[in-house]
Structures are given as structure tokens and as C-alpha cells.
Amino acid sequence: MTLADLAELVRAPAALTVPGDSLAGGAAAGWPGGARSAVLPLASVSLYWAGMALNDWADRDLDALERPERPIPSGRVRPRTALGLAAALSAAGVGLAAAGGGPRAAALATVLAGAVWAYDLSPKSGPVSTAVMASTRGLDVLLGAAAGGRAGLRAAAGPAALLTLHTAGVTALSRGEVRGTSALVARGALATTGAVAAATPFLALAPNGSGLPRTVRAAVATVGTGLYAAAVGRAQARAVEEPTAATARAATVSGIRGMVPLQTALLGAAGAPRVAAGLAALTWSARSLTRRGTPT
Template sequence: MRARDLAELVRLPAVLTAPGDSLAGAAAAGWPHGRRSWAMPVVSSCFYLAGMALNDYADRDLDARERPERPLPSGRIRPRTALAVAAGLTTAGVGIAGAAGGRTALRAAVPVAAAAWTYDLATKQTLAGPATMALARGCDVLLGAGGRRQALLPACAVAAHTLGVTWLSRGEVHGAAPRAGWAALATTTAAATSAALLPRSSRRARAAGIACAAGYAVTVGRAQARAAKHPDASTVRAATGVGVRGVIGLQAALVAGTGALGVAAALLSAGPLARAASEVVSPT
């Protein structure tokens, strides 16, 4: 197994969209894990990579017909290897959460992992699929918050974004109905509005939060509007890619509003990197 094959399996560029979930939760809750707050983004990343590997394991028969170039149907990676990668990364994430945050973090980490595995193995092809994935990302925000209620609104914003992107992504191969694009645009608008209207720690934080939310809404919303007007497979696939990367802007808006402008800036810097890396390895 080559490193490039493994990177394709786990959609490596897209992992840059994961740390912001727990950072948004931590910022909203006042950094409950203290000096160990760094560990929660690592946990989020482990779960994200595990979910991507498990996705390909679960879809290996479907991909053999629709996406034969992927690592499993092309024979570059064996199914049992993909499953082992998913299990290993999930175990690592749970272990890091327990070691760094104790029982509190462990109680928050297990639902994230459970939702991700449920999505890939049970609900992905059902009507409950997008909601299950949204639940996973919302719980990931609460992971950073140690389960504190202050992060409920940020968690709902990230979950709303995920719901729309996941629903639209179902049309990546065969195209989608126009309503999928409009629905995704609606969830993006709701998420951006929520991020912009959250209580702010200062005028400077409010301005930064609104600016990030507006940038997110324009970037992601424009691509989703194109997909609604022209819902062919290539346009939907492009909008999905923008949506996957675009959550970084939403995360930055949520973090900036708490006054953690340095963290928000660091998140935004990951956007161009993810976009450049996506030219080498597809994030979807």
C-alpha cells in the first residue's frame, strides 16, 4: 500500500475541516479542557479519517460500479485493510480523548464515533443518512466543549451545514434534483445567520464573526445555487467539494465571535491549504 493510496482512502485534504469542530465547541464553552484543548482537534481528525476509510469499506461494491478508480475497487487497497484503518483510527481517537480529557471527554467522544459508524454501515443510503452525519458533526463540536450547553448553538450550526452538504452529495455520480441544491443553500443560510447572530465578546469579535460568516455564506452558497440551477453530476460534485472545505469558514465565524481571533485566523489559513491539496487528492 502506497502513501498516495492511503491518502486517497481517507480523503486526506478534507481532514483539515475536522479540527475546527471541537475548537468551535471549546471556544464557546470557555476552553474547558485547559492546556489539553489541543487533544480534542486531534480526536476529531482521527474520527474523520476513520469515517472516510469506513465509507469506502462499506461502499466497495457500489464503488466497483460507479467509482472504479477508488482505492478499494481498483485493488490498490484491500477491504480488510480499510476496515483495520477505520478501527485503528477510531480506537486512537477514543483513547486520546480518554487520556487527555478523562471521563468527560470520553462521554463526548463515544457518540461521535458511534454516529460515524452508524452512518457508514447502516443509514448512509437511507433517508436518515444526512441526519446521522449531521449528528456526528454536531456531537464533534460538543466534544470540544466537554458536553457543556454553551456549545449547543455552534453545534447546531455545524450540524445544519453538514445536513445540507451530505444531502446534496448524494447526486455526485448521477446528478441531483434541483430541490437538493436549494435545500443545501437553505441550511447554509441558516448556519451563517446563526453564526452571525451569536452573542459576541466585543465589537471587534462581532465584526470578525460577521465577516467570516458572510464569507462562508457567499463561498458555499454560490456553489450550491449553481448546483440547484444546473444539478448535473459534475456541478453537484464541485458544490459538494466546496461545501466540504467551506465549513472552515463557518468554524472560524463561530470561534471569532468568542474573541479567539488568533484561533479563527489559524482556521482560515487552513482553507487555501485544503483547496490546494484537493487538486492532488479528491476530498469527496
């Protein structure tokens, strides 16, 4: 076993799509954790990696049939190593959340970790499973706002709902990565993307303490949603026309990468253009790195 094998197990490059969750939540709530908020994206990444390792542990028998090249069925990573890594990363994620956002953030991270484990250890089919998976992204957004108490969580509810909705569409479409999807599912995912893109700029209309005019915030949000809709919607439209396993897989990858421009738009709407610009740069890094392996 090598570090490269472990990196493949946790889909390491795909973690670049995660920090923007808690950043978007923190920006919407006015950065209630102060400088400590910088730790929360690390908590998000740790919990994301935990979920990836646990997913492959739970699916190891199915992967032996459908994806034998993965680290566990190929013999490069032992099952007990993957399970232990998932547990350690989960604990680390909760600990980092406590350091970055205090007791409330630690409690929310515990709920998030529970949702991750519940999804990975349950049958991954049906609307309930999709809803649980989608909730993890919404909870991750709220993690960034947890230090602000109820007021902070209310402020971050909009971004959390939109990322949850996006994740639901991507998750539903991902079910067809091996055997193909249906045009109906692909249309649903495409409609979800359109709804998220249309709604995001309106978050800039809400008053906040950023000091930026609503027009500026709306402009940044509109640019981000335009990039998001173009990248994700194009791949989903192809899946509508030809709902094969290949197009479903490509649309799923685009949906995962599309998290970054969506998070950028949410940061812009919250009045954090500098953070949005820094996160936008990760789009190119994520695209480059994830070409070395699938993030799904």
C-alpha cells in the same frame, strides 16, 4: 499499497476541515480542557479518517461499479486493511479524546465513533441517514466542550447546531454526485447555507469570559460567515440552475471546504480571534491540498 494509497483512502487533505469543530466547541465553552484541549482536534481528525476508511470498505461493491478508481476497487488497498485501519483510528480517536478532555470527552467520542460506524454501515439514503451524518459534526463540536460538563455542552450547543445544519445540507446534496441531484434539494441546501450564515453572528451577542466586546466578536464572525456564504452559496446556486452530477459534486466539495470559514466565524463569535486567524490560514492549505484529490 503505498502511503499515498492510504492517504487517498482516508481523504487525508480533507481532514484540514475537521480541527475547527472541537476548537469552536472549546472556545464557546471557555476552553474547559485547558492546554489539553490542543489534543482534541487530533481526536477529531482520527475519527474523521476512520469514517472515510470505513465508508470505502462498506461501499466497495458499489464503488467497483461507480468509482472503480478508488483505492479498494482498484486493488491498491485490501478491504481488510481498510476495515482494520478504521477500527484502529476509531480507538485512537477515543483515546486521544480521553487524554485531551477526560472521561466525559472519551464518552462523547465513543458516541461520535458509534454514529460514524452507524452511518457508514447503513444504507446511505433517506432523511435518517442524512441526520446521522449531520450529527457527527455537531458531536465533534461538543467534543471540544465536554470537559466543561453540562455547562460547557450548553455553551457549545449553538455552534454545534449550526455545523449540524450545514452538514445536513451538504450531505443531502452529495447524494447526487454520481447521478445528479434535483433543483429542490439544491434549493434546500442553499437555503440552509443562508440560514447558517445569518444566524452565526448572533452567537456573539451571548456573554462569555473572553474579555472581547460583543462588537469585535460580531465583526470577526460576520467576516467569516461572509466568506462561508460566498464560497458555499455560489456553488449551490449553480446546482439549483443546473442540478447535474458535476454541479452537485462541485457544490459538495465547496460545502466541505466551507467548513473552515464557518468554524472561523464560530471562533470569532466565541471571542477567540487568534485561533480563528490561525484556522483561516488552513482555508488556503485545504484548497491547495484537496485539489490533488476529491475530499468526497
